Amino acid sequence: MFSEFVNCKVSNSPLKLENVKILKGANYYSVNKVIRLKINLLEYDEVFTNEINGFYEKIKNKIPSLYNHHCSVGKIGGLFQRIKNGTLLGHVIEHTALELQNLSGLKSDMGKTRMTKIQGIYNVIFEYEDEIAGIYAGKSAFNLISAILKNEDFNMEKIIKNLIFIREKRLMGPSTKAIVEEAMRRKIPVIRLDKYNMVQLGTGKYKKIIRATTTDETSLIAVEIIDNKFRTGEVLKENGVPFPDGIITDNLEDIISFFEKGKSPIVLKPYNGYQGKRCSLELNDKENIKKAFFWAKEFDESVISQKYIEGKLYRMLFIDFKFVAAVRLIPPYIVGDGKNNIDNLIKILNNEKDREFGDKGKLSKLEIDEDTLKILELKSYNLESILPEKEIIYLKNSGNMRLGGMSIDVTNKVHDFNKFMGERISKILNLNVAGIDLLSKDISQKVTQNDAKFIEVNAAPDFRMHFNATKGIKRNVQRQFVSMMFKGNQESRIPIISITGSKGKCLTSEIIDYGFRKQGFKNGVLSRKGIFIENYCLKKGDKTEAKNVEIILKDPIIDLAIIETPIETILNSGLGYSFSDIAIILNIYDLKKEYYNYDHVKYPEDVMYAKSVLVEKVYKDGYTILNADDKFLSDILEIVYSELILFSKNDKNSEIKKHIKKGGIAVFVENNNIVLVENHKKQIIISTEKLSIFKENEEDFVLESLLSSIACFFVFEIPVLEIKNILKTKTNEIEK
Numbered sequence: 001m002f003s004e005f006v007n008c009k010v011s012n013s014p015l016k017l018e019n020v021k022i023l024k025g026a027n028y029y030s031v032n033k034v035i036r037l038k039i040n041l042l043e044y045d046e047v048f049t050n051e052i053n054g055f056y057e058k059i060k061n062k063i064p065s066l067y068n069h070h071c072s073v074g075k076i077g078g079l080f081q082r083i084k085n086g087t088l089l090g091h092v093i094e095h096t097a098l099e100l101q102n103l104s105g106l107k108s109d110m111g112k113t114r115m116t117k118i119q120g121i122y123n124v125i126f127e128y129e130d131e132i133a134g135i136y137a138g139k140s141a142f143n144l145i146s147a148i149l150k151n152e153d154f155n156m157e158k159i160i161k162n163l164i165f166i167r168e169k170r171l172m173g174p175s176t177k178a179i180v181e182e183a184m185r186r187k188i189p190v191i192r193l194d195k196y197n198m199v200q201l202g203t204g205k206y207k208k209i210i211r212a213t214t215t216d217e218t219s220l221i222a223v224e225i226i227d228n229k230f231r232t233g234e235v236l237k238e239n240g241v242p243f244p245d246g247i248i249t250d251n252l253e254d255i256i257s258f259f260e261k262g263k264s265p266i267v268l269k270p271y272n273g274y275q276g277k278r279c280s281l282e283l284n285d286k287e288n289i290k291k292a293f294f295w296a297k298e299f300d301e302s303v304i305s306q307k308y309i310e311g312k313l314y315r316m317l318f319i320d321f322k323f324v325a326a327v328r329l330i331p332p333y334i335v336g337d338g339k340n341n342i343d344n345l346i347k348i349l350n351n352e353k354d355r356e357f358g359d360k361g362k363l364s365k366l367e368i369d370e371d372t373l374k375i376l377e378l379k380s381y382n383l384e385s386i387l388p389e390k391e392i393i394y395l396k397n398s399g400n401m402r403l404g405g406m407s408i409d410v411t412n413k414v415h416d417f418n419k420f421m422g423e424r425i426s427k428i429l430n431l432n433v434a435g436i437d438l439l440s441k442d443i444s445q446k447v448t449q450n451d452a453k454f455i456e457v458n459a460a461p462d463f464r465m466h467f468n469a470t471k472g473i474k475r476n477v478q479r480q481f482v483s484m485m486f487k488g489n490q491e492s493r494i495p496i497i498s499i500t501g502s503k504g505k506c507l508t509s510e511i512i513d514y515g516f517r518k519q520g521f522k523n524g525v526l527s528r529k530g531i532f533i534e535n536y537c538l539k540k541g542d543k544t545e546a547k548n549v550e551i552i553l554k555d556p557i558i559d560l561a562i563i564e565t566p567i568e569t570i571l572n573s574g575l576g577y578s579f580s581d582i583a584i585i586l587n588i589y590d591l592k593k594e595y596y597n598y599d600h601v602k603y604p605e606d607v608m609y610a611k612s613v614l615v616e617k618v619y620k621d622g623y624t625i626l627n628a629d630d631k632f633l634s635d636i637l638e639i640v641y642s643e644l645i646l647f648s649k650n651d652k653n654s655e656i657k658k659h660i661k662k663g664g665i666a667v668f669v670e671n672n673n674i675v676l677v678e679n680h681k682k683q684i685i686i687s688t689e690k691l692s693i694f695k696e697n698e699e700d701f702v703l704e705s706l707l708s709s710i711a712c713f714f715v716f717e718i719p720v721l722e723i724k725n726i727l728k729t730k731t732n733e734i735e736k
Helices: 055-062 064-068 078-085 089-103 131-149 156-170 174-185 220-227 229-238 252-262 286-299 342-350 370-378 416-429 477-485 505-518 546-553 567-572 593-597 604-611 633-637 654-661 700-715 720-735
Strands: 016-023 034-040 111-115 121-127 190-192 198-201 208-211 246-249 266-270 280-283 303-307 312-319 322-330 333-335 392-394 406-409 433-440 453-458 496-500 523-527 530-533 536-540 560-564 580-585 618-627 643-648 665-670 673-678 681-687
Touching: 016 131, 034 089, 034 131, 055 064, 055 078, 055 131, 064 078, 064 089, 078 089, 089 111, 089 121, 089 131, 089 156, 121 131, 131 156, 174 190, 174 198, 174 477, 220 229, 220 416, 229 246, 229 303, 229 416, 229 453, 246 252, 252 266, 252 286, 252 303, 266 286, 280 286, 280 370, 286 303, 286 370, 312 416, 312 477, 322 416, 322 477, 333 342, 370 392, 416 433, 416 453, 496 505, 505 523, 505 560, 505 700, 505 720, 523 546, 530 546, 546 560, 567 604, 580 700, 604 633, 618 633, 618 700, 643 654, 643 700, 654 665, 665 700, 673 700, 681 720, 700 720
Parallel strands: 496 560, 496 580, 523 560, 580 618, 618 643, 643 665
Antiparallel strands: 016 034, 034 121, 111 121, 190 198, 198 208, 246 303, 266 280, 266 303, 312 322, 312 433, 322 406, 333 392, 433 453, 523 530, 530 536, 665 673, 673 681
8 A cells, every 4th residue: 555655756866866764763863763865966966055046946935834944043944044045955855854744744853964975975864753654755855856956846735645645544543642652751662563553552571452542451342242332222221321222123114113103203323333324313204214224224234223312412431440531522514604505615614724634633624425425315405505594514423523523521510420320331341441422411410310311332432532622621531541551650661671882792691681580580682692582592593683672572471671782783773672771882892894884984983873872762760881991981971861880891990980989880890809889889799710701711892791791780689699600600601
């Protein structure tokens, strides 16, 4: 479905798009996920926009909303000022890619353009919310600028329309997105499990799975019961819940008999209908009943008929079997003016300020579908009919916001008895998250006093109507949802230890893995040797690519993740996790030739900058473990936001001394002893002479691996005696 957007053609251009790369995690360029376009400016290298005839006027006319981009000027209109005064085309493509996404309702704020080592070739970097939309926006931005250079037309409307299509098909639904944002606010890690709304909250043994607003603890039996709408009504009536009388049948005569017996209007709907699909309300003559019956029967062989209940439609939300919020739902409607036909009135409705395509905005546009046309038919109207002045027609049989409905918050008006009844319904059905529909003249009155009836129970209820109510208080119902998933102080994430360095990563991960397994931890390890769960190898070989991190974090057994993060992973795809609890930078050997195969790694500082990404992505209450002997230490210290631990092979190291003086934590070698100092208190861990690994191996990285591992064990409060035993046993094992 989306290959046409990913593989969309780049126009014949005086510029050249060399390649497109997706960086899905924190990376060399940004802590956010970004798209990188490598663009060769060819004949336009060092040609500034003020030197290109008419460029400023054309870009301003094509995307006037670029006026809102501050750029380095720091104020509205800043980008246009830069373009007018002269900037390079790569910079303009960057901002254009950002704006195309923003115009489509896709959040994209950060961008930058950087030279490569090759003259005329630039890396254009920009943030994305969806990778397919990001790629398409990037290529479209390239094509737009190319069209301006060639003085050709460019169909902006088509690009925006396609991006909106991608947005609606690929982004999480509004309820899921709200839950995810609330989880992230609480520092609960989030992993999207499919292209729809299945999401993992938390990691390892603490993980929980949701699909939209259902959870892995939602009763399957409850969902099966409420999928059978007729059976749901019978169950509720058996338990004393006011629910409309009705029948289920495949026979029109039964429906007519039910209508005649009740002597009042009826409702018809397909047995397996949803969101008001093929539902007909307030039927009070046999001819319309017949039409509605056969129309519903086309959708499902069985048809439900119920007594029509007068009243306003309310949706009550229950989370963890407790009342949370309520809204009044109003289906989309038009009011006649005696001049415009119904089709024009619908267009006027859809042009209202807050209405957008799909379900991501405050209100949705109304789509004219078979349900709308049937409603008009039953009222003897069509789209060309002139609606009499002040006549109101509701164009859907549901107040669902995706169908164009509106919601008015009434949470504070709900009678306590109605709350009690709703909570009771959710408990009767054992449905932990329930949207319960009520027809009542006034929800502030008891349902037993005004002929009100509960009419439907919904699993996976929409939260949008509550947190984005059209009128009234916007209720943060996602907060209660996440609180239900992780009650009280319940843990949500396993600790992540991320290790980088030029040498010694594998040895460090082995020592740390061994030590924590001896402490009873069930570890997941990602290393150059493979993927391991509880010391069992799932896959052999170098598996340090970022995509493999999720294999560890999705595992329901483990309670600790140990991840080798080589510079190649950071440069090629970015980190495979959001934040770690411990980041270790063992060493930075800036003379390794393979580092400079990347066109954006020109200087030793670039190597340092890439590795230091780990430090920027540590939780504030986490730990950063750094090598005090490394020449880049002072640069890295500038971006440390977590607790700092330094290690050194030399007790005379000035940074170690300074850190200890401040009461910091340090691990170093003093008189052949490995020593740990915390808050001015010194402990001898072990003599290096007792570690056989040093007898045959004098490489620095071995000692650096041991020192950083000790620091890691200290963070987890492993006693000194046990650390000593871990080191002796493991290093002897490695030596053998």
